[in-house]
Amino acid sequence: MENLRSKCISLLEERGVTLDDIADCARFLQAEYHIDLKKEELLESVMSVLDKREVQFAILTGVELDRSAERGQMIDKDLEAILRRDEGLYGVDEVNAYGICNLYGSIALTNFGFIDKRKYGIIDYLNKHGKSGVTCNTFLDDIVGAIAASAASRFAHKWGK
Amino acid sequence: MENLRSKCISLLEERGVTLDDIADCARFLQAEYHIDLKKEELLESVMSVLDKREVQFAILTGVELDRSAERGQMIDKDLEAILRRDEGLYGVDEVNAYGICNLYGSIALTNFGFIDKRKYGIIDYLNKHGKSGVTCNTFLDDIVGAIAASAASRFAHKWGK
Amino acid sequence: MENLRSKCISLLEERGVTLDDIADCARFLQAEYHIDLKKEELLESVMSVLDKREVQFAILTGVELDRSAERGQMIDKDLEAILRRDEGLYGVDEVNAYGICNLYGSIALTNFGFIDKRKYGIIDYLNKHGKSGVTCNTFLDDIVGAIAASAASRFAHKWGK
């Protein structure tokens, strides 16, 4: 699985997302509880989330769909159009993200809902950039939100022990 | 089920929550999409959410736990203490709320996460009031958030057709 | 959405699944409660499940992934191999199916778990056929199970009123 994690990290970078970006989103989610938390302190949690097989498969699958739509290679052209315009009522992108959050419990799910609506940092960038017509980030912004939400939840549970 | 719905509405009122309060939270969640939506327009969605058996049972069960803790009648005194101080890492209150949101899809879940963190209107009131030491609203604030999030999601899907 | 439903029904048929097959799985799930239920009585529930936007999008997305893997058109060849051999620990196929079941509550989820393990009728056929090396049904068998589980849950709730 070590190999799959490395592959996922490379894939995220290729799509414009660094581990640092994700740790910064996780820090944002924890900021109300720990005002001077540094994002470095959340990196370990991000790495641990990326270690899980189900997280890795959610990343690979979501990014496959984004890239396939972006390149115009989808078999179903209606679906391709829905993904390219990041249609709000599509919902499968969030379902895929819940597959990540659920592993980290109810706090991860509420964290995700918050950052998905509030759009912070790289998530805001991905979302805006994904609507440019060139790139498709329909799945990616939710995946990043879910990893950050999960890392923040993991941190909260550890800190709360 | 008509009877169970009436019972739930009475129970919510007894605990300080009107249908109007919930509709106002649902309106808040939809406001970014429809700026001059009136809460009245969301009342029908709130009523429809309250029609579902699983929603009714989630309300009855959550309020039972709140009242039992509030009256000092719990068998497990550790659990009673956790509920009375609305411990952040408890999580079962959110799990109960997801039982409602899940019925309305992924938009309901993100709506819930947002309003649960952002605490608007009656939810803010319940949350603060519940920490007074007199009342216990540990389950209720999440239930109200979940009904509002579900009603807003239902409205979005109907409007989006 | 009428159009999207028709599209989904055609797509399912193209992949070897009729509405009748799904209704028969739903009947199987209800059989222990209503021994002489006819599958025709469950067709209306199947149609109603297929009416939901989130169900339609789950079908379109899952079948896209199956077909893309089957044709060797995936960008990520590791993911393609995982889908083609229907790897047991992949899990994203079930997450996509839960996006359907969750809309029909906890009974739909347990129904799904049961039929996913017990493999009845068309689900058994899809599963075996999908491992032939020619066809890929990794997402489809779970989608069919989820629609049947949801239709059975909807029927149980209606009948129980």
Place this chain on the structure above:
Amino acid sequence: MENLRSKCISLLEERGVTLDDIADCARFLQAEYHIDLKKEELLESVMSVLDKREVQFAILTGVELDRSAERGQMIDKDLEAILRRDEGLYGVDEVNAYGICNLYGSIALTNFGFIDKRKYGIIDYLNKHGKSGVTCNTFLDDIVGAIAASAASRFAHKWGK
């Protein structure tokens, strides 16, 4: 949390469930993959599941509701009656159990659905005993199923690495 785990184990025993019983259910769920697995090999997974805070809170809360109904101490007598007769459409007991399974991914959820319907070992005993009119096991049988399903899923993921 060590203390909370001990407390949960005692509480389960008091309600008639040993760690051994749960490990045996987990073994049953894995039996089709590893025919001569001993239940002892699954005990470590059961213990690890019981280590999670959210699992502990789900146990405490579910058992509280069972005991409160059993003793006739519920405030809401309609709810008490529903719990005492373990009404099939109630659903909150399963929602509470999903709060456990979700932490162990999609395999845990399908495992749960299967054992919840197939009723094996202690789960069958709890279910039958709970309908005797003396004991109420409405939440407990699902909790035990969820812990076993999660332990089996954890084992499958470890073994699959």
